[in-house]
Amino acid sequence: MTRRRRERELQEEVEAHLRMAIRDRMEQGQSREEANYAALAEFGNKGLVQEVTRDMWGWASLERLLQDFRYGARMLRKNLGFTVVVVLTLALGIGANTAIYSVIQAALTPLAIPEAGRVVMVWTENAKRNWHQFPASVPDYADWKASGVFSSLGAMTDGGFNLRLADRTDRINGLKVTPEFFTALAVQPHIGRLFLTQEAQPGHSAVAILSDALWRSSFAANPSIIGSSVVLDGVPHTIVGVLPKTFPQIGQEEIYAPLVFNADAAGSRGERFFQVVGRLRDGVSLAAAEQRVTELEHRLSTQYTEDAGQSVALQPIEDASVQDARALLVILFGAVGFVLLIACANIANLLLARGTARQKEMALRVALGAGRWRICRQLLTESVLLALLGGVVAIFPSLAAIRFITSFHLDELRNRDLIALNSGVLVFNLVLSFATGILFGLAPAWQAWKTNVSGAMKEASRSVAGGGQQRLRGMFVVSEVALTLVLLVGAGLMLRSFAQMRSANPGYDSRNVLTVRVALSDQQYAMPEKQIAFFERVVREARSLPGVVSAAAVDDLPASDNLHGSGLFFPDRPEPRSEDVKVVLRDSVTSAYFATMHIPLIRGRYLNETDRQSSAQVAVIDEWTARQNWPGQEVVGKSLKLGTKQTARQIVGVVGDVDQGILVKLLKGQVGQVYLPATQAPMPAMTLVLRTAVDPTTLIPAMRSLVRSVDIDQPVFQVATMDATRATGRASQQLATSLLGSFAAVALLLAAIGIYGVIAYSVGQRTREFGIRMSLGARRLDVLRLVVRQGLLLAAIGIAVGLAGAFALTRLLSSLLYGVNATDPVTFAGVTGLLAAVAVAASFLPAWRATRVDPVIALRCD
Amino acid sequence: MATKERYKNRIELLQGTLDMLILKTLQWGPRHGYGIIQAIRSSSSDVLQVETGSLYPALHRLERQGWLSSEWKQTESNQRAKYYRLTAAGRKQLAAEHQRWTQLSSAIAGIMNPAGEPS
Numbered sequence: 010m011t012r013r014r015r016e017r018e019l020q021e022e023v024e025a026h027l028r029m030a031i032r033d034r035m036e037q038g039q040s041r042e043e044a045n046y047a048a049l050a051e052f053g054n055k056g057l058v059q060e061v062t063r064d065m066w067g068w069a070s071l072e073r074l075l076q077d078f079r080y081g082a083r084m085l086r087k088n089l090g091f092t093v094v095v096v097l098t099l100a101l102g103i104g105a106n107t108a109i110y111s112v113i114q115a116a117l118t119p120l121a122i123p124e125a126g127r128v129v130m131v132w133t134e135n136a137k138r139n140w141h142q143f144p145a146s147v148p149d150y151a152d153w154k155a156s157g158v159f160s161s162l163g164a165m166t167d168g169g170f171n172l173r174l175a176d177r178t179d180r181i182n183g184l185k186v187t188p189e190f191f192t193a194l195a196v197q198p199h200i201g202r203l204f205l206t207q208e209a210q211p212g213h214s215a216v217a218i219l220s221d222a223l224w225r226s227s228f229a230a231n232p233s234i235i236g237s238s239v240v241l242d243g244v245p246h247t248i249v250g251v252l253p254k255t256f257p258q259i260g261q262e263e264i265y266a267p268l269v270f271n272a273d274a275a276g277s278r279g280e281r282f283f284q285v286v287g288r289l290r291d292g293v294s295l296a297a298a299e300q301r302v303t304e305l306e307h308r309l310s311t312q313y314t315e316d317a318g319q320s321v322a323l324q325p326i327e328d329a330s331v332q333d334a335r336a337l338l339v340i341l342f343g344a345v346g347f348v349l350l351i352a353c354a355n356i357a358n359l360l361l362a363r364g365t366a367r368q369k370e371m372a373l374r375v376a377l378g379a380g381r382w383r384i385c386r387q388l389l390t391e392s393v394l395l396a397l398l399g400g401v402v403a404i405f406p407s408l409a410a411i412r413f414i415t416s417f418h419l420d421e422l423r424n425r426d427l428i429a430l431n432s433g434v435l436v437f438n439l440v441l442s443f444a445t446g447i448l449f450g451l452a453p454a455w456q457a458w459k460t461n462v463s464g465a466m467k468e469a470s471r472s473v474a475g476g477g478q479q480r481l482r483g484m485f486v487v488s489e490v491a492l493t494l495v496l497l498v499g500a501g502l503m504l505r506s507f508a509q510m511r512s513a514n515p516g517y518d519s520r521n522v523l524t525v526r527v528a529l530s531d532q533q534y535a536m537p538e539k540q541i542a543f544f545e546r547v548v549r550e551a552r553s554l555p556g557v558v559s560a561a562a563v564d565d566l567p568a569s570d571n572l573h574g575s576g577l578f579f580p581d582r583p584e585p586r587s588e589d590v591k592v593v594l595r596d597s598v599t600s601a602y603f604a605t606m607h608i609p610l611i612r613g614r615y616l617n618e619t620d621r622q623s624s625a626q627v628a629v630i631d632e633w634t635a636r637q638n639w640p641g642q643e644v645v646g647k648s649l650k651l652g653t654k655q656t657a658r659q660i661v662g663v664v665g666d667v668d669q670g671i672l673v674k675l676l677k678g679q680v681g682q683v684y685l686p687a688t689q690a691p692m693p694a695m696t697l698v699l700r701t702a703v704d705p706t707t708l709i710p711a712m713r714s715l716v717r718s719v720d721i722d723q724p725v726f727q728v729a730t731m732d733a734t735r736a737t738g739r740a741s742q743q744l745a746t747s748l749l750g751s752f753a754a755v756a757l758l759l760a761a762i763g764i765y766g767v768i769a770y771s772v773g774q775r776t777r778e779f780g781i782r783m784s785l786g787a788r789r790l791d792v793l794r795l796v797v798r799q800g801l802l803l804a805a806i807g808i809a810v811g812l813a814g815a816f817a818l819t820r821l822l823s824s825l826l827y828g829v830n831a832t833d834p835v836t837f838a839g840v841t842g843l844l845a846a847v848a849v850a851a852s853f854l855p856a857w858r859a860t861r862v863d864p865v866i867a868l869r870c871d
Numbered sequence: 872m873a874t875k876e877r878y879k880n881r882i883e884l885l886q887g888t889l890d891m892l893i894l895k896t897l898q899w900g901p902r903h904g905y906g907i908i909q910a911i912r913s914s915s916s917d918v919l920q921v922e923t924g925s926l927y928p929a930l931h932r933l934e935r936q937g938w939l940s941s942e943w944k945q946t947e948s949n950q951r952a953k954y955y956r957l958t959a960a961g962r963k964q965l966a967a968e969h970q971r972w973t974q975l976s977s978a979i980a981g982i983m984n985p986a987g988e989p990s
Binding site for chain 2 (some may be wrong): 020021022023025026028029030032052053054057058059061062065066845
C-alpha cells in the first residue's frame, strides 16, 4: 500500500470517528454546534493524533536497520583492533578493484565519434604471407575508395614532427592524414577548420591542425593561433585548426599534417605504409561492405602479382581501439578480483572465529526473543558496515593506484584522459563494498543460523566449535591458497619473462652506452647526401666529447620500436614467388657501430671508412642469416639484394647475432639482420650511440647542445641509456608485471595470515588434546609435526586446485609473455614451492606454541 | 513537539495493557476505532477513557504486527468506517497476554493483600 493512500485512509478514519461521535451526541440531544465542539475537544489534536499514528507505519524496518547499524557500529568500536585490520584489508582489496575499474570504465566509454559503429579500419590480410591487419598501398586505397562502399575513406601514416618553439625544438608525435580522414571520423574542429581537398596536393600542404593537448601545452590555448605560422620540420606551416578535446587520439598524436602521396608510392602496389579508416555509406551494412570489398580485392589479387593471396578485413573502430588493451584489462581485473576474494575469505575466517566467541551473546539474544533471522540480519549489517568503511578508506589507495597506472602512458588504452575517480567509479566502489560485505558476512550469518540455542549456551562456555564450522574455515583457506597460487603463477611468469628480456645475452654490451635519436625533417634534408653529412658530423664531434670512447649512428637501434624490414633476394638464384620471399631486418650504420656496441666479428671484416657512396656496394650480415641462407658455405664474397630492383651487394663480413627486441620476437620469432653502410644507404632518422668511460647520463646535456649547434631545428629525443632501452619493453608489460607482482605479494600475505589464523585457532581448540598426548609421552616434535601437517594438508589441496586453475588461466597472459611459455614448468614449480614454504612457516608458529603447552594446565583448562 | 513526546510516553506506559484491552474488545467481533473506545468505556463502567492519541497508534501498530486486520465497511447508520478484526495470531497473543495479566495481577494482589492480613 502506498504511503499516500495510507495517509488518505488515516484521514478518512479520523473523519469517520468524528462523524460517529457527533452523531452519537446529537442523538443524545445536543445541538449540532455543541456536538461538533465536544467531539473535537474529546478527540484531541487531530493533526497530532495522525502524526503519532503515522509513526507506527512502515518505517519500522528502516528503524530496525538503523538500530542494527548503531549496534554494529558499537561492536566495531569495541573491537577496534579487529576493525582496523579488516577495514585496511578491505581498503586494499576494494581500492585495487576501484582503480582497475576506473581504467575499464574509461576503455568502455564509447569513442567520441558520431555513429562510431559505421566507422571501420580497413586492413590488408594475407594468410600466405602471415599478414594480419597489415597497412595498405596507395593503389589499394584508391581502389577501395572507388568501391562505392564508403561515404568517405581516409588514409594516414603516423610519425613524428620537429616542432620549433620559441626557445627550443621539440620532437612531437603526429599523423599525416588525407582530408577524408577527418570526414570519415565526422569530427568538427574546436576552432578553425579541417583540411581542404586541395591541401592533399603537393605544394599546398604546408598547413597543420593541432590536437587540443598540444594547443594547450605549447600554445597556451590561444584562440588567435589560427592562421599563424609554425615551423614544422624546418618548414613554416599555417595552423588552420584545433581539434576538440574529445577527439579520440590514436596513440599520442599531437599534430596533424596533410598526407601527400608522392608519385612513386602512388604507382607501387608493394609499398604498404598507410592505415585506412572509412565511414560506411548510408544503407550499406558492415557485412555487405565486407563482402563487396572482399570481392573487389579478390579481383585485384588475381590481376596484380603484388596482391597475390591478398584479402581485406573491415574492423569496427570501436573494436580496433580496445583490442590491444583487452588482454591486459582482463588480466588485471581478474587479478584484483582474486585479491578481493582472498581478502573476503580471510575476513570470513576472522568473523567465524570471532563468531564462536560471540556465540554466548547470540544465544542470549535468541533466548530473549530475537529471531534467528534477526540475528543473521544483525551480523550481515555488521559485515556490510565493515565493508562500507573499507570502501570509503579504499578511496585513498585507489587514487594512488590510478595515478600509478596513468603514469605508464599506455598507448594501447583508449580514453586514457577519462581514467579518474569519477561518479561512475564511486558508484562501483559503493556497490562493490556492499556486495563484499554481504559475501563475507554470509559465513558468520550462516554460523549464527546453525547455532543451537541451548547447545550454544553450554558449548560456548567451553569454546568448542562444531566440526562443520572448522570444515568451512578449512575450505576458505583452501580457496585462498588456490587463488593465491594462480596470482603467483601469473606474476611469476611476468617476472620470468622480464628476467628473460634482461639477462639473455643481447649480443652487444649494453653497459655505458648512451643513445640519442635525431629525426631530420625531410624537407630540410631531402637529399640523402645531406642526411649522411649531418650524422657523420655529429658522430665526429661526439667522439671528441670528454668521456666518450667511441660514437656511431644506427637507424634502428636493437630493442627499440624502430624497425625496417626488406625482402632478401639472391642475384645468383632464381627469383622466388613473392609469398616465399624471406624478410630480414635492415639497418644502416656508420662505420664504428660494431666497435661501439661491442658486436663481435665472426668472419671477414666490419664496415669501415672506406665504404663510401661511390665505392663497391657492400653489406655485413649476422650469423643467423649466414647459417639460414648459405648453410655450410663461405659467406664472405657472396652477394645479396634487398628488394628486386636494388643493386646487388657483396657480403664483406659476418657479425654476431643481436637480440632484436621483443617486438620482432613476438611478431616473427628470429629474423635475420643485414647491415648496410650509412654512406650507401642514408637514413633521415638515426640513433646516435656513444660508448662512454663515465656514467652515460652525464653526457646528455653535452649531446643536446652538440646537436643544437649543428642544426637548431633538429631536436633530440628518445634519450636513454642502452640498459634502459633494453629493459623497458612495452609499457603494458611493465604495468602488468608491477601490478601482478604487488597483487600476488598481497595475496601471499593474506594467504599466510589465513593459514596462520586457522591453524592457531585449531591449536587453541586442541590445547587439551595436546596436553593429553604429551602427558601420555608424545614428544614435542610429534606435536609440532601434527600441527604443521594440518596446515600443509590445507595448503596442498589449495595448491592442487590452484594449479589446475593456473593452467587454464595463464594462456590469457601469453600475449604479454616473452621467452616463457604460459605453462612454464619452472614458474609453476617455483611458485608451488614458495607457497608450500609459506604454508609451513604460517603453521609453524602456532605449532611451536602447541609444544609449549603445559600438560597440567591444559588438562585443567576450562 | 513536547506534546508529541507526552503522547508517546503515555503510549509506552499504557502499551501492554492497552494492547490487551483492544484485543479483548475485538474478541467478539470487528469494531471501528470509535466503537472500541465506547466499548472499553462502557465495559469499564466509564472508568477507562482511552484517548484517540493512544488508540490509533496502537491499532496501526497491532495491525502491522499481524494481530489485527482491517477493512472498510458500512456502519449500521450507513457510514463508511474502518473496522478492525482479530487475526489468529492476535487471538493467540490475547491468550498469552491474558495469562500474563492474570499472573501479574495475582502477584500484585499478593503484595498488596498479603495472605492472612485482614483486608
